[in-house]
Amino acid sequence: MRFLILLLLFPLPGWAEPAVVIRATELKKEPATDAATVAELAENAALDAGERKGGWTRVKTPGGAEGWVKMLLLRYGGPGTAKAGDTGLGLDAEQINNAQPNAAELSKMASFAATKEASSGFAKRAKLQARPVDYPTP
Amino acid sequence: MRVLFLLLALVLTPAHAQFNLNLDRILDTVKNVSKATKEIDEKEEIAIGRDMAARLLGAAPLVADARLQRYVNNVGRWLASQTERAELPWQFGVLDAPQLNAFAVPGGTIFVTRGLVAKMRNEAELAGVLSHEIAHVLKKHHLKAIQKGAQVSLAGDAFSTALNDSRSEARAKLISFGTEMYSRGLDKSDELEADRLGVVIAARGGYDAYGLPAVLQTLQAMNAEDSAVALMFKTHPAPAERLDALADKMQPTLDAYSGQPQLPERFTVEAKAAK
Numbered sequence: 317m318r319f320l321i322l323l324l325l326f327p328l329p330g331w332a333e334p335a336v337v338i339r340a341t342e343l344k345k346e347p348a349t350d351a352a353t354v355a356e357l358a359e360n361a362a363l364d365a366g367e368r369k370g371g372w373t374r375v376k377t378p379g380g381a382e383g384w385v386k387m388l389l390l391r392y393g394g395p396g397t398a399k400a401g402d403t404g405l406g407l408d409a410e411q412i413n414n415a416q417p418n419a420a421e422l423s424k425m426a427s428f429a430a431t432k433e434a435s436s437g438f439a440k441r442a443k444l445q446a447r448p449v450d451y452p453t454p
Numbered sequence: 455m456r457v458l459f460l461l462l463a464l465v466l467t468p469a470h471a472q473f474n475l476n477l478d479r480i481l482d483t484v485k486n487v488s489k490a491t492k493e494i495d496e497k498e499e500i501a502i503g504r505d506m507a508a509r510l511l512g513a514a515p516l517v518a519d520a521r522l523q524r525y526v527n528n529v530g531r532w533l534a535s536q537t538e539r540a541e542l543p544w545q546f547g548v549l550d551a552p553q554l555n556a557f558a559v560p561g562g563t564i565f566v567t568r569g570l571v572a573k574m575r576n577e578a579e580l581a582g583v584l585s586h587e588i589a590h591v592l593k594k595h596h597l598k599a600i601q602k603g604a605q606v607s608l609a610g611d612a613f614s615t616a617l618n619d620s621r622s623e624a625r626a627k628l629i630s631f632g633t634e635m636y637s638r639g640l641d642k643s644d645e646l647e648a649d650r651l652g653v654v655i656a657a658r659g660g661y662d663a664y665g666l667p668a669v670l671q672t673l674q675a676m677n678a679e680d681s682a683v684a685l686m687f688k689t690h691p692a693p694a695e696r697l698d699a700l701a702d703k704m705q706p707t708l709d710a711y712s713g714q715p716q717l718p719e720r721f722t723v724e725a726k727a728a729k
Contacts, residue, residue: 333675338698370712371664388667388701388708391694392675407514407551407567409637409685413630417508421515425507425563428523429545435531442577442717444660446536449711452650452703 335365335375335390343383347372354383365390492610496561498617499597500543502632503561505620507547509633510565514551517568519727522548526725529577530564530584536658539592546584548728554673555686556583557636558590558648560597569682571728573672577717580725581659582666586652593651595644600632607631639689646691646699653704657711664712670696 340359345352347369355377357363363385366374373387430438439446494502516523523546530546542562554570564587566580574580590596604613608624616624639645649666657663674693676683690696700708 368664368668370662371709387664387671388697388705390671391697392671407549407553407555407685408681409688411513412510412637413634415509415512415633417505418512418515419508421511422504422508425511425516425523425545425547428520428527428547429543430524430527430531432531432535432540435528435535438528439532439660442715442720444532444715444717446658446660449654449657449707451654452707454647 333365333392335363335392336360337363337385337389338391339389341385341389343375343377343381343385344372345383347374347384351384355381357385363390365392492613492617494597494601494617496542499594500561501620502597502600502617502629503559503563505625505629506632507559507563507565509629510549510557510559510636511547514549514567517548517550517727519548522571522725522727526566526571526580526584529580530588533581533585533655533659534562534588536655537588537592542591544588552682553685554676554683556587558587558596560591560594560600560632562591564588564591568728570669571725574669574721574725575716575718576665577721578656578662578665578715579669580665580721581656581661582652582664583669585655585659586648586666588655589648589651590640590644593644593647595640595648596632596635599635599640600628603631603635604628637685637689642691646696649696649700650704653700653707657707657714660714662712662714662716663708663710665716667697667700667708670700 337357337359341357342353343355343357345354357377361377363375363377366376368374368387369384371387372384373390374382375385375390376382526548527546531544534540534542534544539562544562544564546564546566548571549565549567551567552569553567554573556564556566556570558564564584566583566587570583571580574583604616608616608627612624613628615622616628619625649670652666653663656665670693673683673686674697678684678687678692691699
């Protein structure tokens, strides 16, 4: 019973986002190209999208089939998150064009700058590892 | 002497049209030489960038949270260190604005808005956005656009004055022009190039390379009519087009580095002030 209430209060990780696939593809059982195919999805097939794992996003078809598709094939639809009236403050074109310099904020920003060495320690603490990766050929 | 001889030969050429053509070419060469001497050097780039950054901070101040600002500086400086302009005086700032946007200022100053950070889920997504902006600085996209525009609006001498005298009227004009570029936007090809390089820079820093595409997908899901994304959508190619371009050119790189850390926990703690 308590579990049910919890479920109602906190629905399992959202299938909330409606999306479509931009071309025909396979619905995979696991987030991998060589995983078993659960279903064939047609171009523009509607889905509910969930979490991402690497280059894959978990989806559910209207028929209830679940699996993974390549995340770059997904385009989200639906009403979006428009917030009417969220204007006035900050960085609209007009405010940028009419802005006067703020020297105090500029020196404040300089005080937050990190040195190369400090940022390297910061990366190490999270086990981030630098590696050589080539730029794409133009 | 040889030049004189050539000129003489041209003058004596009976075909009039050919003479004009050649003369035009000589004049073009002279013009290009004088343009090249006015190339903005790195010191000037940094100085102009500081002035432009001060203007942007006049439009929106920093989020008043030292922890958030230091965090973004650490992520950004680490990424910039993986590039060919690692020695620039890089600095990063979170602007207190609800709009979703990010800005690269010449010389190594990068801004991201509180509104955009609030939409992110992990450090890899932040790294993706910062890497895109770092790429603009590496490729001098804004600087080149400023230089091009200044040549039209500021006559030869005025441009040198703008570079040399930070209190001159010409300088104020140059900085206004430069700052207005953030409301006009760059060429589409510059944005798509920054996306491709951004993916690489984030991967070099050890992050999940899908951070930038993930943010683009978040933006793509938003309503283009939403005032919070109006300027960003006006000044950038549509997110769906950017995702298409990444799928087209960067899929192998993205997949090769998709298993690297996303760091959602550290992001949640350190970027709390933006939420």
